[in-house]
Amino acid sequence: MKTVLIVGGGFAGINCARVLAGSPQVSVCLMDRRNYHLFQPLLYQVAMAGLSPADIASPIRGLFAGSENVRVVQAEVTALALPERQVRTSAGSFDYDYLVLAAGAQHSYFGNEQWEEHAPGLKSLEQATEIRRRVLSAFERAECEPDPARRRALLTFVVIGGGPTGVELAGAIGEMTRFTLARDFRSIDPQLTRIILVEAGPRILPSFDPALASQAARELERLGVQLWVNGRVSEINATGVHVGEDHLACHTVIWAAGVQASLLGAGVPAGKDPQGRVVVGSDLALEADPRVFVIGDQAHFRTGATARPLPGVASVAIQQGRHAAQVILADIAGRPRLPFRFRDKGQLATIGRRRAVLQRGRLRLAGSLAWLLWLFVHIYFLVGFRNRVIVLMQWCWSYLTFSRGARLIVEKQWHSYRAATLRDAPADSGRAAPADSGRAAVPAAPGGPAPSSLRFVAERTAENESGARRSA
Numbered sequence: 001m002k003t004v005l006i007v008g009g010g011f012a013g014i015n016c017a018r019v020l021a022g023s024p025q026v027s028v029c030l031m032d033r034r035n036y037h038l039f040q041p042l043l044y045q046v047a048m049a050g051l052s053p054a055d056i057a058s059p060i061r062g063l064f065a066g067s068e069n070v071r072v073v074q075a076e077v078t079a080l081a082l083p084e085r086q087v088r089t090s091a092g093s094f095d096y097d098y099l100v101l102a103a104g105a106q107h108s109y110f111g112n113e114q115w116e117e118h119a120p121g122l123k124s125l126e127q128a129t130e131i132r133r134r135v136l137s138a139f140e141r142a143e144c145e146p147d148p149a150r151r152r153a154l155l156t157f158v159v160i161g162g163g164p165t166g167v168e169l170a171g172a173i174g175e176m177t178r179f180t181l182a183r184d185f186r187s188i189d190p191q192l193t194r195i196i197l198v199e200a201g202p203r204i205l206p207s208f209d210p211a212l213a214s215q216a217a218r219e220l221e222r223l224g225v226q227l228w229v230n231g232r233v234s235e236i237n238a239t240g241v242h243v244g245e246d247h248l249a250c251h252t253v254i255w256a257a258g259v260q261a262s263l264l265g266a267g268v269p270a271g272k273d274p275q276g277r278v279v280v281g282s283d284l285a286l287e288a289d290p291r292v293f294v295i296g297d298q299a300h301f302r303t304g305a306t307a308r309p310l311p312g313v314a315s316v317a318i319q320q321g322r323h324a325a326q327v328i329l330a331d332i333a334g335r336p337r338l339p340f341r342f343r344d345k346g347q348l349a350t351i352g353r354r355r356a357v358l359q360r361g362r363l364r365l366a367g368s369l370a371w372l373l374w375l376f377v378h379i380y381f382l383v384g385f386r387n388r389v390i391v392l393m394q395w396c397w398s399y400l401t402f403s404r405g406a407r408l409i410v411e412k413q414w415h416s417y418r419a420a421t422l423r424d425a426p427a428d429s430g431r432a433a434p435a436d437s438g439r440a441a442v443p444a445a446p447g448g449p450a451p452s453s454l455r456f457v458a459e460r461t462a463e464n465e466s467g468a469r470r471s472a
């Protein structure tokens with residue numbers, strides 16, 4: 001029996017494992033640093049409070065609970081040792097006969113990684129909930145902000161990147177402010193919100209037909225989104241964004257511009273394209289090591305020397321995942337490897353309520369019908385029956401009521417004893433507790449006050465001791 005190690009439980013990895021599941025010739029190890037499969041095309045709805053994180057994620061272990069030959073491991077791959085047929089991970093080393101790399105992509109700030117702090121991208125649930133927190137907090141703060149300039153900055157939202165993700169995000173902010181938040185606030189007029197979509201190229205949705213892109217631009221403007229095309233971002237900091245000569249004072253910036261393949265590809269003996277994607281052969285394997293496959297967003301695949309490489313979209317990842325599995329099974333059975341053929345299912349982007357654009361072959365659609373197809377496709381590809389039902393119900397509810405049920409500002413701080421409070425306390429606050437406080441005094445560190453975390457631990461320990469004394 002051959003061991004197939006799949007790195008990544010995204011669209012590519014999951015679909016590869018599904019084809020191999022149940023096959024008596026292989027033992028599959030599906031590894032991901034997260035314990036869930038994430039449906040990234042709906043991440044923007046989590047960021048815009050339309051859906052909850054659990055609605056678009058499924059535990060990977062649950063997906064393969066009934067497949068005896070699939071073992072799921074939560075671990076991060078840290079290095080590849082291809083000559084030894086081994087990968088090194090946070091959970092130790094794993095051997096393989098066939099390796100499938102499907103680790104996806106991450107954001108690229110084009111060498112300006114310091115921008116990330118001020119302009120999170122949208123690739124993970126953590127980022128989506130952080131964007132949600134920033135957007136909703138901006139409205140809450142604007143409600144109590146007396147200074148008009150600061151209030152204006154709080155109500156200015158800048159989305160950088162005019163591809164499908166940027167368009168969907170900008171449209172969703174426009175829709176949320178105009179339809180959902182408009183009735184909730186008393187001191188601010190959410191209609192005054194400025195949403196600016198900055199695109200470096202001459203038009204948004206560059207991969208779509210120009211007529212469809214123009215239609216999408218009109219729909220965005222209808223939702224109050226300003227389009228800044230040919231806008232080159234030169235700086236992002238705590239005060240806002242510099243676009244060319246202009247400085248946009250704003251509180252919330254979202255990055256939807258650049259993508260870079262997983263850094264795991266760096267250790268692979270093959271060519272890389274400018275986005276770091278690994279160049280693979282016609283069967284999706286490495287020419288230098290045919291037992292190693294690279295698929296999905298991590299791979300650079302083209303059908304011929306003149307053809308354009310396939311884009312980083314879900315349908316490519318799904319089909320490549322299935323194909324890599326079939327090649328492995330053929331290889332084990334001694335059959336020839338077939339080349340990968342991509343069947344183009346078209347592309348879709350939605351722009352708020354009842355508006356979308358669809359392009360498939362010669363077919364061009366815009367408006368409500370495209371939006372219905374968008375709904376259908378996303379429900380169909382969403383992993384897990386529960387998620388499908390819940391998302392469908394959420395959408396029906398939002399459509400009828402204009403509400404967004406997941407409008408929660410969830411902070412990252414979880415301690416009951418907030419470190420910030422202790423840090424802000426007077427330096428000697430831990431030394432001598434008031435006589436009637438019932439707390440023991442906490443000794444200060446020699447040469448000055450204890451660091452806040454130390455004081456925090458010391459205070460809790462003292463509290464426990466005094467509690468123990470009380471009960472004794």
Ligand SMILES: Cc1cc2nc3c(=O)[nH]c(=O)nc-3n(C[C@H](O)[C@H](O)[C@H](O)COP(=O)(O)OP(=O)(O)OC[C@H]3O[C@@H](n4cnc5c(N)ncnc54)[C@H](O)[C@@H]3O)c2cc1C
Nearest residue numbers: 008010011012033040041077103104296297312313314317
């Ligand atoms: C916001 C957004 C919207 C999108 N919208 C659309 C859309 O509308 N239509 C469309 O077709 N496509 C869309 N895409 C693109 C689509 O989601 C991707 O093309 C697809 O997810 C690629 O699948 P993948 O399996 O290659 O990678 P991913 O789905 O990214 O999966 C990679 C997996 O590898 C894991 N991983 C990474 N590194 C390691 C490591 N070192 N060790 C262990 N595990 C690791 C990750 O945790 C992840 O689970 C969108 C993407 C984003 C971000």
